[in-house]
Amino acid sequence: MPRYRYVLDEGAVVALLALDDSEIARLVPIFEAMAETPAIQADCYSLDRHGRSLHIKVVGDFLIGYWPEHATRTLHILSIDPL
Numbered sequence: 001m002p003r004y005r006y007v008l009d010e011g012a013v014v015a016l017l018a019l020d021d022s023e024i025a026r027l028v029p030i031f032e033a034m035a036e037t038p039a040i041q042a043d044c045y046s047l048d049r050h051g052r053s054l055h056i057k058v059v060g061d062f063l064i065g066y067w068p069e070h071a072t073r074t075l076h077i078l079s080i081d082p083l
Contacts, residue, residue: 005073006077009077026060027080034075034077058083061082062083063081065080065081
């Protein structure tokens with residue numbers, strides 16, 4: 001499967017910029033890996049504010065909320081929440 005690109009929602013950008021540089025440096029490669037394998041099983045699921053299935057991935061000390069849009073080959077990262 002060719003690589004997807006990842007995009008961060010405004011809320012995810014705000015959360016990311018509030019982190020230490022070392023945490024940002026740790027998360028960016030994880031986003032890239034998620035874009036490489038967008039069909040990987042999420043740790044759990046929820047619904048976003050639009051009723052879409054929101055995939056939740058536990059990554060270290062964070063919950064990453066995302067959904068893959070297969071038509072445009074985009075992985076939308078909507079939230080980055082500390083555990």
